Amino acid sequence: MKNPALIFLGAFLINNIVLMRFLGLCPFFGVSTAVETATGMGMAVIFVMTLASWITWIVFNVVLLPLNLVFLRTAVFILTIASLVQLVEMFLKKYYRTLYNAMGIYLPLITTNCAILGITFLNIDNKFNFLNATVFAIGTGIGFMVVMITFAAIRERLDLAPINPSLKGYPISFIAAGLMALAFLGFSGLFGLM
Amino acid sequence: MKRRNLFTRGLVKENAVLVLMIGLCPALAVSGTVRDAFGMGLAATFVLLFSNIIISIMRKKIPNEVRIPVFILIISTFVTIIDYVMQAFQPDLYRALGIFVPLIVVNCMILGRAEAFAYKNSVIDSILDGLGVGLGFTLALTVMGAIREILGNGTFLGMAILGEGFKESPVIFMILPPGAFLVIGVLKALINKYVKKETQ
Numbered sequence: 001m002k003n004p005a006l007i008f009l010g011a012f013l014i015n016n017i018v019l020m021r022f023l024g025l026c027p028f029f030g031v032s033t034a035v036e037t038a039t040g041m042g043m044a045v046i047f048v049m050t051l052a053s054w055i056t057w058i059v060f061n062v063v064l065l066p067l068n069l070v071f072l073r074t075a076v077f078i079l080t081i082a083s084l085v086q087l088v089e090m091f092l093k094k095y096y097r098t099l100y101n102a103m104g105i106y107l108p109l110i111t112t113n114c115a116i117l118g119i120t121f122l123n124i125d126n127k128f129n130f131l132n133a134t135v136f137a138i139g140t141g142i143g144f145m146v147v148m149i150t151f152a153a154i155r156e157r158l159d160l161a162p163i164n165p166s167l168k169g170y171p172i173s174f175i176a177a178g179l180m181a182l183a184f185l186g187f188s189g190l191f192g193l194m
Numbered sequence: 195m196k197r198r199n200l201f202t203r204g205l206v207k208e209n210a211v212l213v214l215m216i217g218l219c220p221a222l223a224v225s226g227t228v229r230d231a232f233g234m235g236l237a238a239t240f241v242l243l244f245s246n247i248i249i250s251i252m253r254k255k256i257p258n259e260v261r262i263p264v265f266i267l268i269i270s271t272f273v274t275i276i277d278y279v280m281q282a283f284q285p286d287l288y289r290a291l292g293i294f295v296p297l298i299v300v301n302c303m304i305l306g307r308a309e310a311f312a313y314k315n316s317v318i319d320s321i322l323d324g325l326g327v328g329l330g331f332t333l334a335l336t337v338m339g340a341i342r343e344i345l346g347n348g349t350f351l352g353m354a355i356l357g358e359g360f361k362e363s364p365v366i367f368m369i370l371p372p373g374a375f376l377v378i379g380v381l382k383a384l385i386n387k388y389v390k391k392e393t394q
Contacts, residue, residue: 021223022220025218029215071274072274074270074296075270075299079263079266114219114301118293125293170215172379174375174378177379178373178376181372182367182372185370185371
């Protein structure tokens with residue numbers, strides 16, 4: 001079985017979810033306008049990603065696989081994640097008010113976030129066991145948060161820079177993200193990981 | 195609105211990827227080669243077209259309160275169909291697209307058309323709208339795939355077109371992830387510069 005520490009590093013740096021796998025681009029470009037919102041969104045993603053990995057791993061291996069219902073994977077996963085996010089939101093609102101204030105408004109956005117669903121599919125495709133799936137989800141979530149915060153800091157500077165009007169907004173953000181991805185390419189081959 | 199406009203609106207003027215900037219994840223992820231980009235575009239068009247048809251047929255039956263889960267279920271049905279069809283008949287393409295085939299289910303373009311158009315309009319109009327938006331998505335992906343494949347590999351659909359000399363030292367990073375961000379950034383800047391002026 002693969003080493004959990006290597007899975008963590010691979011998910012965090014080498015196959016970074018945003019810059020290398022292109023998942024979760026909507027929040028990456030939409031919510032990364034300020035460092036504070038980027039942090040809130042990042043925390044919410046780590047939290048939901050880990051929970052979703054647990055639940056879908058259990059649903060897949062305990063329900064779908066023994067009952068030969070693997071073809072229902074897509075429908076079951078998206079519904080599981082949607083109801084999970086609703087449940088988490090209600091739970092936090094009632095019992096953990098400070099946590100809810102910090103990341104509550106980002107939770108509904110996460111339901112249709114392809115990063116969450118993508119990670120649950122990758123857990124299954126890579127045939128991870130429960131521990132590795134957890135480590136993979138946490139590593140991916142932290143990778144998402146680090147890149148979000150870095151990118152938000154870059155964008156805060158970009159707002160003040162004199163930029164050609166046709167490059168303002170999305171185009172310059174894409175190009176900045178491209179340069180970040182180029183920097184992250186440097187991590188490939190780290191510890192012999194691909 | 196005229197029927198013809200329903201089709202062309204989604205194709206060009208409100209192009210999902212290049213103008214509205216939605217459905218970005220697959221657009222950037224699978225546009226490394228023309229074949230992958232075109233295949234992904236057609237798969238998404240299939241799902242969009244049929245989910246639009248079913249939702250507009252059932253629009254009077256779906257209760258307003260639970261419409262989003264119903265939409266998601268209908269969409270995921272067609273995603274599962276295309277997932278299995280592709281796996282059976284185009285295994286190479288299926289392997290290249292990877293998890294982005296099942297992830298069509300969370301493409302905001304498709305849920306967006308269901309909510310904004312198919313739930314309120316007739317079947318014929320929804321078919322035209324679905325085809326327009328879907329083929330617009332295919333067009334945007336294919337353009338990006340062509341730019342990236344030609345510069346990054348010197349080929350178009352696998353045929354060498356920039357000569358053998360270029361093939362030995364292509365702009366390799368264009369087919370790697372950073373190239374995707376750069377290509378869409380430059381395309382969007384060109385659109386801002388030349389297209390926006392005409393419409394204003």
